[in-house]
Amino acid sequence: MYKLVGTITGEVGLHEFDFIVADEVRRNEYVKVWNEADGWILGRVVSIVEAEKKTATAEIIGYKDERGFLMQPKNTFSRDVKVFKADQTFIMDTLGLKSAGINLGMLEGRGDIPVYLRKEELIQKHCSILAKTGSGKSYTAGVLIEELLEKNAPLLIIDPHGEYITLKYENRSEEERKQMEKFGISPKGYATKVVVYTPANFSINPAADKLFRIDGINLSVNELYDLFPLSDAQLGVLYQSINEIKAEKEFYTIEDIIKKVSESKSSAKWRIIHFLEKIRETGILSDSPTRIEDLVKVGEASIIDMKGAEPKLQQLIVYRICKEVFESRKMGKIPPFMLVIEEAHNFCPERGFEKAISSNILRTIASEGRKFGLGLLVISQRPARVDKNVISQCNTQIILRVTNPNDIRALSRGLEFMSSEMEEEIKRIPQGVALLSSPSIEMPILVDVRVRRSEHGGRAVAMEGVERKEKIEVESKKKECNAREEVGRRSMFARLLFE
Numbered sequence: 310m311y312k313l314v315g316t317i318t319g320e321v322g323l324h325e326f327d328f329i330v331a332d333e334v335r336r337n338e339y340v341k342v343w344n345e346a347d348g349w350i351l352g353r354v355v356s357i358v359e360a361e362k363k364t365a366t367a368e369i370i371g372y373k374d375e376r377g378f379l380m381q382p383k384n385t386f387s388r389d390v391k392v393f394k395a396d397q398t399f400i401m402d403t404l405g406l407k408s409a410g411i412n413l414g415m416l417e418g419r420g421d422i423p424v425y426l427r428k429e430e431l432i433q434k435h436c437s438i439l440a441k442t443g444s445g446k447s448y449t450a451g452v453l454i455e456e457l458l459e460k461n462a463p464l465l466i467i468d469p470h471g472e473y474i475t476l477k478y479e480n481r482s483e484e485e486r487k488q489m490e491k492f493g494i495s496p497k498g499y500a501t502k503v504v505v506y507t508p509a510n511f512s513i514n515p516a517a518d519k520l521f522r523i524d525g526i527n528l529s530v531n532e533l534y535d536l537f538p539l540s541d542a543q544l545g546v547l548y549q550s551i552n553e554i555k556a557e558k559e560f561y562t563i564e565d566i567i568k569k570v571s572e573s574k575s576s577a578k579w580r581i582i583h584f585l586e587k588i589r590e591t592g593i594l595s596d597s598p599t600r601i602e603d604l605v606k607v608g609e610a611s612i613i614d615m616k617g618a619e620p621k622l623q624q625l626i627v628y629r630i631c632k633e634v635f636e637s638r639k640m641g642k643i644p645p646f647m648l649v650i651e652e653a654h655n656f657c658p659e660r661g662f663e664k665a666i667s668s669n670i671l672r673t674i675a676s677e678g679r680k681f682g683l684g685l686l687v688i689s690q691r692p693a694r695v696d697k698n699v700i701s702q703c704n705t706q707i708i709l710r711v712t713n714p715n716d717i718r719a720l721s722r723g724l725e726f727m728s729s730e731m732e733e734e735i736k737r738i739p740q741g742v743a744l745l746s747s748p749s750i751e752m753p754i755l756v757d758v759r760v761r762r763s764e765h766g767g768r769a770v771a772m773e774g775v776e777r778k779e780k781i782e783v784e785s786k787k788k789e790c791n792a793r794e795e796v797g798r799r800s801m802f803a804r805l806l807f808e
């Protein structure tokens with residue numbers, strides 16, 4: 310019944326043991342060994358040496374005691390004890406793997422053991438996906454998003470490259486479709502659950518469903534000061550102008566501010582006017598702003614597709630959204646949800662790197678969001694450049710291949726579970742495999758990330774069908790699109806707003 314894989318030999322330690330391989334065994338394979346005192350003990354093969362005799366080294370994971378705690382055996386194994394291949398139930402029990410939830414894929418090398426995360430844990434305790442470029446971060450994020458959508462969890466996705474819109478369409482890759490059965494899934498598009506917002510307009514982003522707009526009414530000095538740096542003299546002019554407007558009218562627009570500032574006698578006014586005009590030109594301010602209650606809805610994923618927006622404007626958008634969702638969530642105006650931040654190094658950079666207006670609020674959400682049911686999914690290809698306060702607050706960590714020494718060092722510093730063996734491991738992780746650490750799993754494990762149900766947007770191949778479909782949608786959108794939005798926005802939006 311138990312498959313024998315070898316016999317213990319040589320030096321036997323408390324944390325590791327060697328065995329002579331009797332039957333095919335691969336690296337990362339789970340094995341078990343009987344110990345008189347404690348019963349079956351789980352181990353994992355960490356290396357194999359092909360010499361005269363093929364020997365393998367396994368690390369000892371441990372066993373579950375009657376209280377359900379993972380324990381290490383007190384005694385070393387005797388020599389000549391048999392090593393068996395570990396069975397499904399034993400592995401799942403010992404590692405604490407759940408049998409339902411958010412499915413990330415299969416335990417690496419074990420097509421019979423699915424790996425589930427708890428929805429609440431993901432949403433409330435934050436998650437990060439870190440890896441080098443092209444290693445499958447966005448793909449893996451897509452898997453989690455699909456799973457959360459299946460469970461009707463609300464999502465808000467900050468999408469700098471416009472690659473998440475393809476969640477709407479079913480996966481068309483023949484190669485990946487062939488693998489679906491293995492993961493127990495079938496192709497599926499989430500068109501009815503996904504809404505794409507553009508902060509630009511429909512001529513720049515024809516595939517978007519809705520415009521994203523920020524409230525441009527009654528902007529306060531503080532809000533404006535958050536957006537651009539001002540000297541004391543400039544700040545004074547802005548204060549005075551806004552105070553005067555407030556005395557005159559109940560509601561005012563950026564237009565009113567520009568007009569009032571222009572009337573100032575101070576030469577400090579020019580710089581302020583310059584900034585205000587730049588903001589106005591983006592077209593992002595509106596008297597009918599996007600309602601946060603519409604962005605965060607049960608069973609829906611809202612994508613803020615920022616394709617074409619300048620980095621500073623992107624940071625401003627993220628800043629505004631984060632501030633509003635945090636406040637709204639505190640007041641219970643929106644349901645608990647997950648905020649997905651792609652390219653997080655751009656929005657909460659580590660100190661010493663670039664500055665971003667969105668940094669503080671993201672740090673606040675990372676440390677306090679869990680109290681209010683606001684979860685973060687932070688994605689970045691430069692772990693070293695993401696604010697470590699944010700990374701260290703993520704309880705679930707998904708790490709794909711990382712090779713840059715600075716990034717590996719940053720990971721080791723930021724993540725408790727990283728050992729020197731793991732540093733080596735993540736340099737060689739193949740594409741599609743992730744190192745997962747989660748509070749509900751006893752120790753970090755390798756996961757064969759499942760294929761996507763929906764189309765992956767980061768794919769280099771042109772998706773002709775999708776594009777054609779989008780073109781048709783564009784034509785009808787353009788007609789709807791009101792003239793004010795159309796006029797001249799394209800060039801203005803594409804230009805940099807703030808220097």
Ligand SMILES: Nc1ncnc2c1ncn2[C@@H]1O[C@H](COP(=O)(O)OP(=O)(O)OP(=O)(O)O)[C@@H](O)[C@H]1O
Nearest residue numbers: 442443444445446447448690741758759760767768
């Ligand atoms: N689990 C997986 N199964 C199948 N293919 C995968 C998987 N993960 C990644 N890939 C493939 O790897 C490619 C790159 O993945 P992805 O676009 O997610 O990389 P990335 O890490 O987000 O890169 P970038 O840093 O450029 O954003 C995808 O186009 C996809 O084909």
Ligand SMILES: [Mg+2]
Nearest residue numbers: 446447448767
């Ligand atoms: Mg990506």
